[in-house]
Amino acid sequence: MGSPTGSSLSRRGLLTAAALGATGRGAATTSSPTTVSQDAPSVRWTFDPSDVDFVYPVTVDGDTAYAVTRSDPSNPSGDSNWRASLHAFDVESGEEEWNRTFGDHASFHEMGDGLVYAVGTERNDDQTVSTLYAFDGESGQVEWKKSRDRTAESAPRLVDDELYVSWDRSLVAYDPTSGERRWSFDGVENLITSALSPFPIHTDETLFLSDRGSIVAVDRGDGTEQWREILSGTTRRPVATDGERVLVWGEHGVVALGVANGTRRWELVLQSDGHWFPGTIHDGTMYVWGAGLYAVDVASGDEKWRFETPTGRRGGGLSPHVADGTVYAPTREGSLYAVDASNGDEQWSFEKDGTMNPLWGEAMGGSVYVAVGSGAYALDARSGDRQWRFVPSAAETTTDRPTDERRRESRKMVWSEATDELVFAGANDGSLYAIERQRSLLAAAMDDASEFLGSGPGMALAGVLGGAGVLAAYRRLDAADRTTGGAADPEDPEPEYGTLERLHTGPATETYRVRERTGDGPRVVAETRLTDPDRADAFRAAVERWAAMDDRPGVLTVLDRGDDPEPWVRTPCFRRSLADAGDVRVAERVDAVSAANVAVHRAHGDGVVHGGLSPATVLFDDPTDAVVGDWELAAALERPDASAYAAPEQVAGDDADAKTDQYRLAATAYYALTGEAPSAGTDGEWTPPSDRDPSLPPELDDVLATAMADDSGDRYESVVKFDDALRWAAFRA
Numbered sequence: 001m002g003s004p005t006g007s008s009l010s011r012r013g014l015l016t017a018a019a020l021g022a023t024g025r026g027a028a029t030t031s032s033p034t035t036v037s038q039d040a041p042s043v044r045w046t047f048d049p050s051d052v053d054f055v056y057p058v059t060v061d062g063d064t065a066y067a068v069t070r071s072d073p074s075n076p077s078g079d080s081n082w083r084a085s086l087h088a089f090d091v092e093s094g095e096e097e098w099n100r101t102f103g104d105h106a107s108f109h110e111m112g113d114g115l116v117y118a119v120g121t122e123r124n125d126d127q128t129v130s131t132l133y134a135f136d137g138e139s140g141q142v143e144w145k146k147s148r149d150r151t152a153e154s155a156p157r158l159v160d161d162e163l164y165v166s167w168d169r170s171l172v173a174y175d176p177t178s179g180e181r182r183w184s185f186d187g188v189e190n191l192i193t194s195a196l197s198p199f200p201i202h203t204d205e206t207l208f209l210s211d212r213g214s215i216v217a218v219d220r221g222d223g224t225e226q227w228r229e230i231l232s233g234t235t236r237r238p239v240a241t242d243g244e245r246v247l248v249w250g251e252h253g254v255v256a257l258g259v260a261n262g263t264r265r266w267e268l269v270l271q272s273d274g275h276w277f278p279g280t281i282h283d284g285t286m287y288v289w290g291a292g293l294y295a296v297d298v299a300s301g302d303e304k305w306r307f308e309t310p311t312g313r314r315g316g317g318l319s320p321h322v323a324d325g326t327v328y329a330p331t332r333e334g335s336l337y338a339v340d341a342s343n344g345d346e347q348w349s350f351e352k353d354g355t356m357n358p359l360w361g362e363a364m365g366g367s368v369y370v371a372v373g374s375g376a377y378a379l380d381a382r383s384g385d386r387q388w389r390f391v392p393s394a395a396e397t398t399t400d401r402p403t404d405e406r407r408r409e410s411r412k413m414v415w416s417e418a419t420d421e422l423v424f425a426g427a428n429d430g431s432l433y434a435i436e437r438q439r440s441l442l443a444a445a446m447d448d449a450s451e452f453l454g455s456g457p458g459m460a461l462a463g464v465l466g467g468a469g470v471l472a473a474y475r476r477l478d479a480a481d482r483t484t485g486g487a488a489d490p491e492d493p494e495p496e497y498g499t500l501e502r503l504h505t506g507p508a509t510e511t512y513r514v515r516e517r518t519g520d521g522p523r524v525v526a527e528t529r530l531t532d533p534d535r536a537d538a539f540r541a542a543v544e545r546w547a548a549m550d551d552r553p554g555v556l557t558v559l560d561r562g563d564d565p566e567p568w569v570r571t572p573c574f575r576r577s578l579a580d581a582g583d584v585r586v587a588e589r590v591d592a593v594s595a596a597n598v599a600v601h602r603a604h605g606d607g608v609v610h611g612g613l614s615p616a617t618v619l620f621d622d623p624t625d626a627v628v629g630d631w632e633l634a635a636a637l638e639r640p641d642a643s644a645y646a647a648p649e650q651v652a653g654d655d656a657d658a659k660t661d662q663y664r665l666a667a668t669a670y671y672a673l674t675g676e677a678p679s680a681g682t683d684g685e686w687t688p689p690s691d692r693d694p695s696l697p698p699e700l701d702d703v704l705a706t707a708m709a710d711d712s713g714d715r716y717e718s719v720v721k722f723d724d725a726l727r728w729a730a731f732r733a
Contacts, residue, residue, distance in 0.1 A: 041388060041436035044422060045094025047087070052430035057359060058089075059111055060419050061137060062605065064097065065089045066116055067432060070106040082106070086118050086133075088140060091422070092553065094434060098140035102133050107155040110163075112176060115143060117156040117163060122147065132156060132165050134179060144179035148172075154199050162220070164200060164207070166191050171200065171209060173223060183223030185209075188216065201238040201246060203259060208246045210237035215248055215257060229262035231255060239278035240286070242298050247286060249278040254288065256301060266301030270294060282322035285341070289317035293329045293337070295344060305344035309337065318356060323363035326381065330360045334372045338384060348384030350377075359415035365437075365724025369423050371416035376425040376435065380728075390435055392427065420720040421598060438594060438727060497522070504579075504616050508532040508539075508637040513573055525559060526573040528630070530566050535637050539567045542632035549608060549631065554599025556619060556629035571629060578615035578672050584623065589672035590730040592623035597665055597723035599628045604658045604719060608632075611656035613664035614645040615671045644677035648710050659712035662719050666707030669726055673700065678708065699729035 047055070047067075056068040071083045084106035088097040103121030110117040116135045121128050122145075131147040154166035163176040170186040188211040200207045206226060207218045215238060217226040231248065239249040245256040245265055256265040270290025279288025279296075285304065286296040292308035307329070317331040326347060327339045334354045338347040354373020361369040361376075367387060368379045378387040392411060416425040423435045497515050503526060504511040514527045530539045540561075546569070547558040560570040581589055596618045600610055610617075612630055620626035647663035650656060670678045674692040686708070688701035703725045709715050716722040 041439040043390070044092075044434045044436055045089075046434070047089065047094060047096075047432040048430070054106075054414075054428070055426045055430050055432045056106065056108055057415050057417055057426065058424045058432070059109065059116075060091060060422075061111060063091050064137065065091050065424070065434070066109060066111065066137070068106055068109050068118060069430060071430075084118075084120050086116060086135060086140075088116075088137070091434075100133075100135060100140050100142075103128075103131065105130065110156045110158050111137065112158045114138070115176065117158065117176070119154075119156055119165060130167065132174070132179075134176070146174065146179050146181070157199060159200075159202055166199070171207070171218065171223075173220075185218050185223040185225070187211075187225055201241055203241055203243055206259060208238035208241065210248075215246070215262065217246075217259075217262060227262040229257055229264070240281045242281060242284065245298060247279075247281070247298070253290075254279070254286065254296065254301075256298070268294075268296055268301050268303070278319060280320045280322055282341070287320045287322060287327050287329070287341075289320075289329065289331075293317070293320070293327070293339060293344070295327075295341070307337065307339050307344040307346065309335070318358055318360055321362050324381065326363070328363055328368055330356050330370075332356055336360075336368070336370055336372075336379075338368075338381075347382070350379055350384050352377075354412065357414050359417070361416045362418060364418045365721070366728030367418075367437075367724075369416050369418050371413035371425055374412055376413050376416050376423065376433075378423070378437075380731075388439055390425070390433070392431065392433065420601065420718075438723075499527075500524075504577075506637075508535055509633065514570070516570075524573045525570045526629075527568055527570045528633070529568045530637075532637070533566065536563075536567050538636040539633070542636035543567075543569045545608075546631040546633070549603065549606070552599070552602060552606075554595060554602065554627055555631060556627045574619035574627070575621050576619065578618040578626075578668060581615075581672070582675055586673065587730070588623040590669070590727070592618055592620050592626040593665065593669045593672050594723055594727055595620070595624060595626035596628050596668070597719050597726070600661050600665060601719040601723070603631075604661070609656050609658060610661050610664075611650075613661055613668055614643065615668050618668060644679060647712070649712060657712070658719065659715050662715050662722050663708050663712070665719060666704050666722065666726075670704055670708075673730075678704075697729060700726075703729045 051071050052069045053072050054070045056070075058065045058067040060066075065088070067087050067089070069085050069087060071085070082104040083101055084103060085099050085101045086109060087099040089095065090097055102118055105120045107119055114137045116137050118133050118135070120131055120133060122131045127149075129147040129149055131145050133145045134143045135141065136143050148167050157164045158176055161176065162182065163174040165172055165174070169188050169191060170184055171188075171191065172184045173182045174180065175182060188209065191209060191211060200209060202208065202220065205220055207220055209216045209218060211228075213231055213236060215229045215231060215236065217228070218224070219226055231250075236248050236250045236255070238246050240247045241259065244259055246259055248255045248257060253267060253269040255267045257263065258265055270288065279286045279294075281298060284298050286294075286298055288294050288296065292306045294306050295304040296302070297304055309331075317329060320327050320329040322328070322341060325341050327341050329337045329339060332355060334352045334356050336350040336356070338349070339345065340347055350370065352372045352375075356370070356372045359371075361371055363369075363381055366381050368381050370377045370379065375389050375391040377389050379385065380387055411431070412428045414426050414428050416423060418424075418437060421437060423437050425433045425435065427433075497517060500513040500515055502510060502512050508531055509528050510531055511526055511528045513524060515522055515524050517523075530536060540563075543558065543561050547561065549555055550557045556571050558569055558571060562568055576584070578589060578592055581592070596613070600613070603610065608631070610628065610631055612633065613628070617628055617630045618626050619629055645664050645667040647656070647660045649660060667678050670676075670689060673689050673696060676692060678686045688698075689704060690696045690698050690701050703722070706725070707715055707722045716725065
């Protein structure tokens with residue numbers, strides 16, 4: 001299927017309008033190549049200093065994001081004076097924790113074991129020398145550095161326990177912890193490196209280098225040359241290996257050499273006009289642009305299939321990305337093709353005016369993130385429908401550059417990359433944007449509806465169906481009442497203090513709504529009390545651990561705790577939990593589950609497991625800002641657990657881990673979708689959600705079946721992977 005046509009948009013729009021008019025709850029996904037709306041999730045933070053001209057892609061490690069920037073603070077004579085800096089940002093706030101300037105050489109950085117590696121320059125005895133730096137990731141202090149009188153020609157590359165840097169006509173291997181030089185390979189006249197493909201290409205035993213027209217194999221243990229194969233052309237370079245063959249890229253084709261001795265196995269001419277972007281190997285196949293997109297069998301060199309674009313391009317494209325059976329193949333001209341990896345059939349295409357760059361984006365969690373022209377886009381990985389679009393505006397600019405207004409007006413997105421929580425995008429003016437990956441499902445549906453209704457087909461359809469009724473349904477949905485307030489009651493001239501009502505009962509605790517006096521007036525809180533005195537020590541210890549982590553986003557805050565007359569803990573009192581959200585829209589319930597997923601995933605990164613997740617522990621006033629409560633209590637007080645939300649390993653009395661939390665979150669999502677707890681039938685299998693509610697798509701059955709697998713090893717790799725799959729499937733609900 002190609003780009004959405006007018007007829008396909010009209011059909012999606014009809015479904016959208018019908019859904020709004022009939023039920024007032026959902027909308028079908030739409031995509032329009034003419035839209036100019038900015039419908040992205042919120043921008044968490046922006047880095048836009050006045051003295052930065054370019055920012056390289058970031059690396060995220062825990063709570064810190066690292067990026068290299070390049071600046072050109074020209075001196076009074078007008079000469080260029082490039083300066084490179086390494087920056088560390090707090091992922092949550094974007095606050096700059098530290099930055100270090102390291103000369104006039106800028107490239108991609110590398111990191112591992114708490115150190116960040118970068119190549120730059122420094123002055124040494126009135127002479128500028130190239131220098132490899134190892135910075136402490138937490139403080140930014142230089143742990144060690146190594147300088148040479150040769151020019152550094154590559155970014156540092158950490159492979160297992162060895163750090164490689166290409167200097168002029170040599171490759172050097174360093175100990176990454178101490179900076180001690182282990183060996184140097186100097187047998188090259190002109191070592192060719194490139195940021196467009198990994199360097200160096202390697203197996204466990206061998207590195208592969210390009211020296212003009214030769215391919216050189218170097219022993220990783222001692223740096224000695226193993227073999228050298230001369231090929232025609234001077235731009236040949238290794239781009240990938242499958243362990244048996246090393247694939248060598250040239251301007252017009254690919255050559256496969258045997259890893260052991262360099263013997264030529266096969267050669268494929270791509271019949272293109274020449275380009276510099278190598279292909280991608282995935283599951284024994286190389287996908288590479290030539291006169292179309294080729295799928296090449298790595299073992300034999302045989303062409304499996306070829307996909308030709310409507311324009312019959314021969315100039316090649318950028319490096320493809322492969323995920324979940326689909327090849328995402330970009331071109332420099334701003335097109336992206338989704339092609340079936342098995343047979344080369346086109347699934348969809350996306351086209352925008354503008355240039356796409358080598359670091360164009362990636363596929364992750366059911367979405368494809370693309371930087372092209374002036375914007376960053378999130379596309380549905382299966383359909384190509386646009387999920388959101390982000391175009392920077394003055395609102396996302398944190399500093400004023402009056403002398404650079406013309407450049408700002410022509411701002412273009414250069415690269416994008418996704419992490420578990422954010423999409424980072426870099427522009428050609430040095431701006432860096434941290435964009436929330438996910439939007440509220442309800443907000444996404446509303447943007448789709450409003451976008452269609454504002455289009456020509458949508459306006460016509462509104463007239464046919466009675467535009468006032470359709471638009472009124474849209475407005476009602478957009479402005480529907482939400483649950484309000486969390487901590488305080490409406491004003492009461494004579495408020496009642498003390499215990500007001502019981503909210504929840506657990507195996508060893510009871511939770512009450514309580515009004516208390518504070519210096520700022522009355523406050524309503526939730527008070528959880530221990531009902532089993534034999535577990536007092538475990539309760540206190542669990543609350544202590546909970547309080548130590550309650551400053552994290554998504555974690556219910558511990559306001560107070562005590563022991564009279566029994567151990568208790570007080571927290572903010574929210575209007576809702578997922579256990580009593582039957583009148584809340586399905587999309588909003590899924591938003592609350594997703595917010596809980598994110599909070600739990602962050603806790604897992606700190607080694608904290610919840611162990612007792614259920615609909616009653618997911619609390620909210622606004623579903624998109626849901627928080628998770630009862631941290632540590634379930635693991636300390638409620639084992640073994642035989643509730644409907646308990647994972648099989650908990651029922652057996654085993655300790656909970658991150659996969660246990662994933663199971664319980666999936667069971668909570670089951671309740672959020674169906675209004676019932678998951679329960680096994682006579683055959684021991686639980687009823688799929690779509691059997692309880694036929695309006696739910698079968699994709700949700702598959703997602704929950706994976707996350708709730710009896711064997712924890714069969715569940716998703718992480719909670720965030722489950723969240724990606726859940727949101728993708730739930731959007732179709």
